[in-house]
Amino acid sequence: MTNAGAELGSRALFPTLSARVYANHAAISPLSQPVVARMHEAIADYAAEGLGAITPWVRDRELLRCELAEFFGVSANTLGFVQNTSSGVRAVALGVPWKTGDRVLVFDGEFPANVTPWERAAELYKLEILSMPIDRFRVDPGRAWIEFQRHLDRGVRLVAVSVVEFQTGFRVPLSEITRRSHLAGAEVFADAIQAAGAIPLNIGKLDVDYLCGGGRKWMMGAEGGGYLYVHDRCIADLRPVVAGWLSHENPLDFLGAGPGLLRRGRPIRPSTDFVEGGALNVIGYAGLRAALGLIRAIGTRRIFDHIQAWHDLLEPEMIERGFVSMRSERAEGRSGILSFAPPAGHRAADLTAGLLGAGVSAGNPEGLLRFAPHWPNSLNEISGVVAAVDGALSDAESRG
Ligand SMILES: Cc1ncc(COP(=O)(O)O)c(C=O)c1O
Known part of the structure; x- marks a missing residue:
């Protein structure tokens, strides 16, 4: 077994992953190449x-x-x-x-x-x-x-x-x-x-x-x-x-x-x-x-910090768009999941459908919009996620 290629922020081990941004680890993980090979x-x-x-x-x-x-x-x-x-x-x-x-x-x-x-x-x-x-x-x-x-x-x-x-x-x-x-x-x-x-x-x-x-x-x-x-x-x-x-x-x-x-x-x-x-x-x-x-090769402390950096970038953008963040104010209350209540008049299910259409896989449990990135997610993904959120919001608005 080899752990080669396991690098924070790199999708190199997920060559066939179809979503442009996969942020749905709280639902299910895609399988990396070493897992499939094993x-x-x-x-x-x-x-x-x-x-x-x-x-x-x-x-x-x-x-x-x-x-x-x-x-x-x-x-x-x-x-x-x-x-x-x-x-x-x-x-x-x-x-x-x-x-x-x-x-x-x-x-x-x-x-x-x-x-x-x-x-x-x-x-x-x-x-x-x-x-x-x-x-x-x-x-x-x-x-x-x-x-x-x-x-x-x-x-x-x-x-x-x-x-x-x-x-x-x-x-x-x-x-x-x-x-x-x-x-x-x-x-x-x-x-x-x-x-x-x-x-x-x-x-x-x-x-x-x-x-x-x-x-x-x-x-x-x-x-x-x-x-x-x-x-x-x-x-x-x-x-x-x-x-x-x-x-x-x-x-x-x-x-x-x-x-x-x-x-x-x-x-x-x-x-x-x-x-x-x-x-x-x-x-x-x-x-x-x-x-x-x-x-284990990367380490859960580094993984946690990486995920928080991803969350840190996305959270203010979402708040600016009227979403309400469920994230704990204290670091010890945080996890891999970053969830938001959608702005008034929007349904999380419609937004996740819109996001998926734009290649962003997220979840919508209990009416919340849930992002759950992991170690392969890159911090460079955020601008694409934000653009997809904007697209999903305006699609929903134009549908009335
Ligand atoms: C907190 C929690 N427990 C358990 C499960 C799943 O349980 P199981 O592994 O039995 O399917 C989930 C999600 O699928 C979950 O979010």
Whole structure:
């Protein structure tokens, strides 16, 4: 694998990317050449070797586990591979040793991947769901902390929150949320899909109890490859409800190590990889490893600074045109996402359609116009983006 050509502001590794400006990493990442090449390698190996391809690619995935662990500042045995963020949330939502009446705090305005599984668990285990608006931490933090603390004081078993909000791009004050939650005896589950890859993220330092994410956005891998982190202190209590045939200790022995090993009741591994209960997306993880290699070669601090420089150039232009910026005033509240409420009389969906027509790929969640550039985006793109915004605004106006 090579990390050659991974340069801030250069699209050299994305030669077939059709959008002139791709600023939609909060939705999905285009695949870079090294990621595509690595996935092709895996496919070619399976085409040539069949069963014989498994061992080298399982080894490759174990290397990815170690590299991800280093990247996140945790140990490898705390990470498991899951299909997507939702599978990671589900594994924990079903596996916490709940007691009837336990309370889970979720946030209004959160992406549903970190809400729905808790609601399902609430139905199954007779839990109580509490909620408060997540955006309050951005617009009125004083009031948010009072409300948050009031919930904690009622007794909360678990707080489920995203590291970065998908619509506003607000990076929530996760360290303080975690500190207060732990003081009140609550655990914290964090969804990192909008954060990991775009901002420096040391899970070990954050001290959250659980965290998961997917590889297809800011990590720049393919769809269908995610990760789950479970802190050492939580793993023994987490019930392996989602375990499958590959979750046992030495799960393959019965296939190759002799007769008599296919017994029922074999123990489930007491590590996060128990979530890998069946065959995994080998090709997707091969790609994710290449993608992570590129991110690590550049470094998330430099990536974050580069993205902020892109945002710094675009934000005043948008404000001048009547857009309202959702960006946090504080650097620690910022992320890869820069979102705007459109000027009166404009709809974000129309504007993104207009932008796409001009070769600029952006998103429009919850009525906001969302720009999500990453390391390959150049600062020279901004004048083109602004011209495309002007075009989209005047098209919309002329349509009345
Ligand atoms: C905050 C957040 N969580 C989760 C997801 C996706 O969940 P999954 O990986 O399960 O598809 C998204 C966006 O697609 C998101 O913005």
